[in-house]
Amino acid sequence: MSARGAGRADTVIVGGGIAGVALAYYLARGGAEDVVLVERDQLGGASTAASFSGVRQQFSTRLEIELSKRGLRFWKTCAEEFDWPCPFAQTGYLLITSRPETMGRLEQSAELQRELGAGPVQILGPDAVRAVSPWLATEGLAGGAYTPEDGRVTATDGVAALAKGARGLGVEIRQWWPVSGIERGRGGYRVIGALGTLDARRVVVAAGIWSPALLEPLGAQVDVSPLALHYALTAPALAGETVPLTIDFDTGFCVEREGPALAVSMLLSGTPPDYGPQQMLEDWFATAQRLAPTLVDPGISHLLTGQADEVSDGHPNAGRLEDELWVLAGFAGHGVMHGPPVAELLAATMLGSPDPALDLGFCDPLRVPGPVPDNEWMVAQRRYGGGG
Numbered sequence: 001m002s003a004r005g006a007g008r009a010d011t012v013i014v015g016g017g018i019a020g021v022a023l024a025y026y027l028a029r030g031g032a033e034d035v036v037l038v039e040r041d042q043l044g045g046a047s048t049a050a051s052f053s054g055v056r057q058q059f060s061t062r063l064e065i066e067l068s069k070r071g072l073r074f075w076k077t078c079a080e081e082f083d084w085p086c087p088f089a090q091t092g093y094l095l096i097t098s099r100p101e102t103m104g105r106l107e108q109s110a111e112l113q114r115e116l117g118a119g120p121v122q123i124l125g126p127d128a129v130r131a132v133s134p135w136l137a138t139e140g141l142a143g144g145a146y147t148p149e150d151g152r153v154t155a156t157d158g159v160a161a162l163a164k165g166a167r168g169l170g171v172e173i174r175q176w177w178p179v180s181g182i183e184r185g186r187g188g189y190r191v192i193g194a195l196g197t198l199d200a201r202r203v204v205v206a207a208g209i210w211s212p213a214l215l216e217p218l219g220a221q222v223d224v225s226p227l228a229l230h231y232a233l234t235a236p237a238l239a240g241e242t243v244p245l246t247i248d249f250d251t252g253f254c255v256e257r258e259g260p261a262l263a264v265s266m267l268l269s270g271t272p273p274d275y276g277p278q279q280m281l282e283d284w285f286a287t288a289q290r291l292a293p294t295l296v297d298p299g300i301s302h303l304l305t306g307q308a309d310e311v312s313d314g315h316p317n318a319g320r321l322e323d324e325l326w327v328l329a330g331f332a333g334h335g336v337m338h339g340p341p342v343a344e345l346l347a348a349t350m351l352g353s354p355d356p357a358l359d360l361g362f363c364d365p366l367r368v369p370g371p372v373p374d375n376e377w378m379v380a381q382r383r384y385g386g387g388g
């Protein structure tokens with residue numbers, strides 16, 4: 001077998017974003033042998049690289065809060081576990097709202113976070129919001145929820161660390177190895193790529209927003225769809241200030257620290273097809289007049305667009321589709337924080353020893369979305385024109 005061409009493996013993982021690379025590592029750590037990961041481009045180059053890489057514990061369901069606790073632990077111990085630089089910037093995370101009813105929901109979620117032992121969460125009135133973020137105008141604000149121990153990472157640091165760990169345990173990683181199709185074959189599956197064909201007993205599709213296209217020919221429907229998020233990098237701003245990753249839950253208005261600069265965005269789903277970075281910036285400026293007037297003219301250095309991975313009920317997809325065909329894709333825009341812990345849980349399930357402390361059933365890729373109370377509502381993005 002040529003090192004980059006055809007061959008056979010026990011397990012083939014398609015996709016080398018944070019999810020696929022984490023799964024490769026946790027499978028190998030759990031004793032799986034003969035694991036090959038194939039990635040179309042370079043590792044971590046798609047949604048993962050575009051991410052703001054915020055890591056927060058503020059969610060509204062038991063599942064996401066537990067995943068967040070585990071995700072935070074992953075990122076805070078990544079450097080030590082892998083002997084690889086993975087700096088964690090403890091900037092905090094601040095969710096604000098002008099609506100009393102949303103404030104009530106944030107309070108309820110904070111109660112659940114406390115009950116489940118997530119890190120400290122503070123419910124803030126307008127004055128306390130201003131004390132945390134003096135650049136925010138708090139007139140008309142109902143308040144916010146603040147988690148000072150949350151923060152920011154660089155997602156590709158984690159990808160590199162996990163890849164190092166996976167390779168060290170014998171996983172073969174092939175980059176620039178695009179897969180054009182997956183077929184059922186004798187004794188398993190056939191992964192067809194531009195550079196050759198890999199036969200495998202077991203296949204995991206971890207191809208992010210491209211997963212449905214790979215799975216549809218096999219008759220599997222997985223609920224993950226692309227969500228274009230536009231953002232801008234500013235000139236250096238708010239020198240010397242800690243800037244929590246700040247999201248207005250009414251509008252999707254978002255500000256976060258990016259080196260000496262800021263990244264600013266409107267986190268919106270359901271935008272019209274012609275809604276691009278310029279329109280986002282116009283909406284951001286209009287909202288900043290009210291919420292952050294001192295930032296209204298920050299000087300824009302870059303306009304960027306990344307594709308996030310929307311899921312209808314806000315929960316990840318991780319599990320078996322049939323026989324030995326599995327999927328790990330669609331994190332509702334939270335894959336940097338939730339990808340590693342979900343990959344760890346999935347690896348344990350695949351290796352026959354599921355974690356008894358956390359039921360992956362909510363992540364069953366074949367689930368019918370449950371009743372609304374079971375859905376995760378604290379996703380970052382707001383509905384365009386729908387006002388939250």
Ligand SMILES: Cc1cc2nc3c(=O)[nH]c(=O)nc-3n(C[C@H](O)[C@H](O)[C@H](O)COP(=O)(O)OP(=O)(O)OC[C@H]3O[C@@H](n4cnc5c(N)ncnc54)[C@H](O)[C@@H]3O)c2cc1C
Nearest residue numbers: 015017018019040047048052054179208306334335336337
């Ligand atoms: C602007 C923005 C901000 C975000 N902010 C945050 C945040 O603050 N916190 C957070 O946790 N998450 C955030 N996210 C979401 C996060 O980036 C994603 O949930 C996460 O990166 C998903 O990882 P993944 O490995 O599933 O997908 P990806 O990173 O997209 O990886 C999938 C990989 O599969 C490969 N692939 C696809 N098709 C094929 C094929 N046919 N053959 C071989 N390989 C293939 C791709 O090249 C890609 O590398 C953000 C996303 C965006 C866009």
